Amino acid sequence: MSIAFRTDIAQERRLITAIPGPKSVALHARRTAAVAAGVASTVPVYTADAGGGVIVDIDGNSLIDLGSGIAVTSVGNSAPRVVDAVREAVEHFTHTCFMVTPYESYVAVAEKLNALTPGRHSKRTALFNSGSEAVENAVKIARLATKRTAVVAFDHAYHGRTNLTMALTAKAMPYKKGFGPFAGEIYRMPMSYPFRDVEGMSGKDAAARAISMIEKQIGAEDVAAVLIEPIQGEGGFIVPADGFLPALSEWCTRNGVVFIADEIQSGFCRTGSWFASDHEGIVPDLITTAKGIAGGLPLAAVTGRAEIMDAVHPGGLGGTYGGNPIACAAALAAIATMEELDLNAAARRIEEAIVPRMRALAADTGRIGDVRGRGGMIALEFTVGGSTEPDAAAAAAVAKACHAQGVIILTCGTYGNVVRLLPPLVIGEELLSEGLTVLEAAVRAL
CATH class of the missing domain: 3.90.1150.10 (Aspartate Aminotransferase, domain 1)
Structure with missing residues (x-):
């Protein structure tokens, strides 16, 4: 049984100097x-x-x-099981590059993500370093699998700080200002924001508004992916009205559009379920994860339908440090801690x-x-x-x-x-x- 945290750090607020000291x-x-x-x-x-x-x-x-x-x-900043797993992994090797000589812990993390993420369909996973990398690769995969280029994002969205993910992010300051020009074929649609929407607007109404704009401004046949945070993070922890996400997901399925759930901030028990998508019963085609996945070590993933993930040619996905063995060991230990506690x-x-x-x-x-x-x-x-x-x-x-x-x-x-x-x-x-x-x-x- 995992313990919740180190016993040598007193769980108390204690101020002995001004802040900062x-x-x-x-x-x-x-x-x-x-x-x-x-x-x-x-x-x-x-x-x-x-x-x-x-x-x-x-x-x-x-x-x-x-x-x-x-x-x-x-799971805390120094979860005992994570610390032990990292220490053991470091003693064996810190890196080989999975694309050169692979190792079991990468495979084990992929297996765990395939099992935990929504849906019981056949899945595949690829590991990366950061949330931005995961989102960028999810877009790459969707574009290649669909042979389309347009990507839909939403007001108040935050998806990262790389060039493509800055284009997907809605907030200019401090994330985008002065850093352009940005990647193209990104289209922004209105989000369901119950506190600020017109009074009485339901989730289905908000989805119909967004879908109408997509069809008029882009055309369903040209949309590769709809990318959305099931609960928006940096944009203000916006929880869309009931029915908004299912309506978007259903539209994507009808039109051959890849539905990508960005669960980088909301995933891994954060919302009281393994993923925020679970609350409305939606099953994303692709799901991006990072942040809480590895107890503080840098790791990210794209997990999704096997036929979409496997559409990419060998060598089309990867990165020197993606799925680093130390981070993989930490992820397996962090997930075990989440399960046991x-x-x-x-x-x-x-x-x-x-x-x-x-x-x-x-x-x-x-x-x-x-x-x-x-x-x-x-x-x-x-x-x-x-x-x-x-x-x-x-x-x-x-x-x-x-x-x-x-x-x-x-x-x-x-x-x-x-x-x-x-x-x-x-x-x-x-x-x-x-x-x-x-x-x-x-x-x-x-």
Whole structure:
């Protein structure tokens, strides 16, 4: 049986200096002189140790982690089973390149993904390094398999930072501004955004709106793929209205279009199911994964229907480090931890702990327009005076106040007005509750 986290790291919030402390301030001066200015950080502390639901900085402060490295460390930053698997793998070999001399752990990860992802059809998997790589390769595969070129993405989408994935991403600043020109044959359609859609618009109505635009602006016969996050991540944890995703999926099936679910942020128990697609019973043709897959090591995948994946000629997919053996060992251990600790149930318990408190806070303060999400993927959208007008300043102020009190939270959203909560799925109930208390105080202090 796996244990939830290392026992040598106290699961507590502990502040012994201001945030940031003097050692972090000194290291930040070194960083400024050495690291490119375009690489930003959310919290101005430098990590010395981490595990379970806390991050310990180099000044000895222990911060409650409600960010999980952007949904990566769902099993914690140093899950014992992952650490042991990595240590054992390193002792054998760090690299051979699967495209040169392959190894069993890559095959085992592919087998596991084929079994866990939605649908019981025959599947194949290819492994890569990052979410952006996975998305880019999914588009390559769809275009080759269909002999078509157009790709449909959606408002508020985030798919990565490579040239193609920047084109697929909706938000200009900071992801796209000044980096163009971008890859072509990308078309953006309206997303189902219940908080901001016309009142009474159903998921089926929102899908019909998008489908009509696709057919008029592109033509179904020219669309290679529809790419969508079942719950949008960077765009604001937008959960589409019921019926939206199934209607899109059904349209794709009728028209020979590859339906790609980007589950990079929402996958691996994050929403209380193995994948967010499970909540609406959709079965993507291709699914992209990364982030939570390997307990913090870089690994990503495209998994999909065998006939689509195998349409690519030998040598058409790969990469020097794709499916690195250390990352594969970590992934197998992370998935085993998720299974043994039932982190799907843990995510549902986290939702039950967060949502009622945040909805009560919203009703009491009038500063939060919407509380939404699933499992351990919950968002607070800050608005002005109970309207739908975005209040990015409020979200930023709340985040800053939480950071100063030793609670790591992240912001997101097209309008910069969303606070997202992504605690490690192994976080203790008392620690989570304390983090929420700090968050509530920050909102009340606005």
